[in-house]
Amino acid sequence: MQPTFALYLLGREPAPVAWEHRWLRWPDFRLPSDRAATADALREAWARAGDERVEIACGGGRGRTGTALACLAVLDGVPNDQAVAYVRQHYAAGAVETPWQRRFVTRFR
Template sequence: DFRLPSDRPAFAAVLREALSRAAGERVEFACGGGIGRTGTALACLAVLDGVPAREAVAYVRAGYHPRAVETPWQRRFVRRYGAGTA
């Protein structure tokens, strides 16, 4: 819990595949609590889909769960993901 993806290139590849597949099928993300790591993945996915990185956490909190992306380092990861440095 409360962690970040350890293999960032693999994480990015999974997100790109999920975004591609979501056009024609259901795609799900899940973690133990369904808030922190799931929210982080959803926020990064939102960035890939065009949501500005600085707005992605608020976007996921509004549409998924108000506590999504639980930790400061998860929020920083999303911002850096949007800048291409995650």
């Protein structure tokens, strides 16, 4: 099933897709290039996920995707200092791979 909306967290622009999407420049093992745009895109994804199929993806599905999912958990009410553990428990044990990705989640608003 195709998503209605997607966020692609990649170091370079993804191939074209048939559905609405946003590309966030986010190199592997690093943080997003534009943190304000990333926060806006994550808020949009969170709001749309209530009644739409939303996809969030990076190259490997762990670090960048895990970081984004932890930020979505924060938007949904999980305390910042518990969001990484939450995603690791409910999504993937290796999610949010680097110390700076963890710090990004703890500071996300």
